[in-house]
Amino acid sequence: MIPNGYLIFEDESFLDSTVAKMNALRKSGQFCDVRLQVCGHELMAHRAVLACCSPYLFEIFNSDAEPHGVAHVKFEDLDPQAVEVLLNYAYTAQLKADKELVKEVYSAAKRLKMERVKQICGDYLLSKMDAQSAISYRHFASGMGDARLLGKVDGFIQEHLLEVSEQEDFLKLPRLKLEVMLEDNLMLPSNGKLYSKVISWVQRSLWENGEPLERLMEEVQTLYYSADHKLLDRAVLDGQAEVFGAEEDHIQFVQKKAPRESVSRQLSTSSSGTLSPGSTKQPCKHEWKYIASEKTSNNTYLCLAVLDGTLCVIFLHGRNSPQSSPSATPCLLKSLSWEGPLESSEEERPLAPMHYARSGLGTASLDGRLIAAGGYNREECLRTVECYDLKKDCWTFVAPMRTPRARFQMAVLMGQLYVMGGSNGHSDELSCGETYNPTTDEWTQVPELRTNRCNAGVCSLSNKLYVVGGSDPCGQKGLKNCDAFDPVTKVWNSCAPLNIRRHQAAVCELDGFMYAIGGAESWNCLNSVERYNPDNNTWTLIAPMNVARRGAGVTVYEGKLYVVGGFDGTRALRCVEVYDPARNEWRMLGSMTSARSNAGVALLGTLICAVGGFDGNDFLNTMELYDLDTDEWTSCLSSA
Structure with missing residues (x-):
């Protein structure tokens, strides 16, 4: 134109x-x-x-x-x-x-x-972004200084804190543990107000008293919540105070340092991000930020916060002041999911809970008793090992493992317990392993794996210990690797790899074959199952489960596999299914009373036991039993 x-x-x-x-x-x-x-x-x-x-x-x-x-x-x-x-x-x-x-x-x-x-x-x-990657994404956004991205990530964490708290990256974060003494009839404030007080207390410790953040995290800090709603060092209350610490996973009392000077002087945080001790202003060199928190049980809180530029987890438990309850037992290391004695009746009584809530634990049946070892409980990975006697309905401690570990499986080989790999919550996946001798009540080291890994399956087959799949050192995808350990020669050898990458698969032996059940390839849950034949060193895919799941438990009874609970990518599961190798088919059974992912499962006599795990909200120390005759689960024992 x-x-x-x-x-x-x-x-x-x-x-x-x-x-x-x-x-x-x-x-x-x-x-x-x-x-x-x-x-x-x-x-x-x-x-x-x-x-x-x-x-x-x-x-x-x-x-x-x-x-x-x-x-x-x-x-x-x-x-x-x-x-x-x-x-x-x-x-x-x-x-x-x-x-x-x-x-x-x-x-x-x-x-x-x-x-x-x-x-x-x-x-x-x-x-x-999902619960698995949220912490690493936050580290990235913080390192890039992207306020928009950081705000979006923090918003996601606020909505999904409990699910995020189950992930490996969360367990590796630094932890600050606080015990808060409360006067009679005094309650802790709401989460937002509570953690603004906690952050102010940490700031005071760092800026006014020269206390490094790492030192505050070395032991449980005992604070006092006064009637005028101030959070102070307990030293203000009684000069020199006892503080509750943990050594070898057993509660002990240790003497606190001399009272700090001027702890009652209040610091304020201005809108410009500077600290004001008295009239002297000091610049806040690093970020201080409350991100998210949850009340996990009565007077017990979980929080994610940035303290002096460090992303940290804060565990806080409020209890009565020793003045009103001098013999009170510290509750910080107790279960977050069990809040007190359970009611009982003459006909039934609840099964005794473990001393510690545990998820990602190792379990096995040994000499007619259930062994529950390690695991994590939001606060830390554990070394402790508990032993359950069904006849007495009680849990007792045996010798703790040499290394704290979670996200591992346990197997019995030649009358001894074996654990391999896992995570200690602080560093990369573990390569070390150990074995427990019930006669001497001792753990001893075994030769290390050639590949660091956690979330691997472990079972005994043909007098050898097999370690199957697991997470790679970056924790981003499953492995196909399978290794066999000879307890006589003390040598590891490779065997045929899996057909599909798997971590958090349930692994067990049945009729001379080894089964790898479900798990996840990256974080996509699987319903596929494969079977290993040691005679020709091959893995073969068999009928898939009805439900895709990772972190499930498995046990064998009367020639069939029972797969219990787990996580389907969205929620923790209650459902249970059984595999009949003669028919090569799976069918659903009665569901558990509680959802449980990463729980321990073992057979005691004719009863299948599910213990611990994570139900989507709480870490559990409870146990329930499955009766094959009635196809029902119960968390109680009959007193008859």
């Missing part, structure tokens, strides 16, 4: 054609006047194109004393593949990155001040 004598023509294909040609020129190195040196890799590009999409590079090029020469820009802390993704975006307006590379692309976009790309990457990460 030629309005008013002017020629106007719009070529819709011109831009696409030009962009494609410019990108081809870049890749062939033609007319390039910029060399990006990224960790030893050299990437060619055109100054004008990069200056248009990266304010950071625009500033560099604009200040170049010789603009007509070839510019060299060096980056030693960016991923070359991520920078290549950004170059492709600059020339094509298309952002394409593998999911494993998105964080690196985000980091590179931040450095180059490409805000639109940074936002797109952040939104993608948020869309993939």
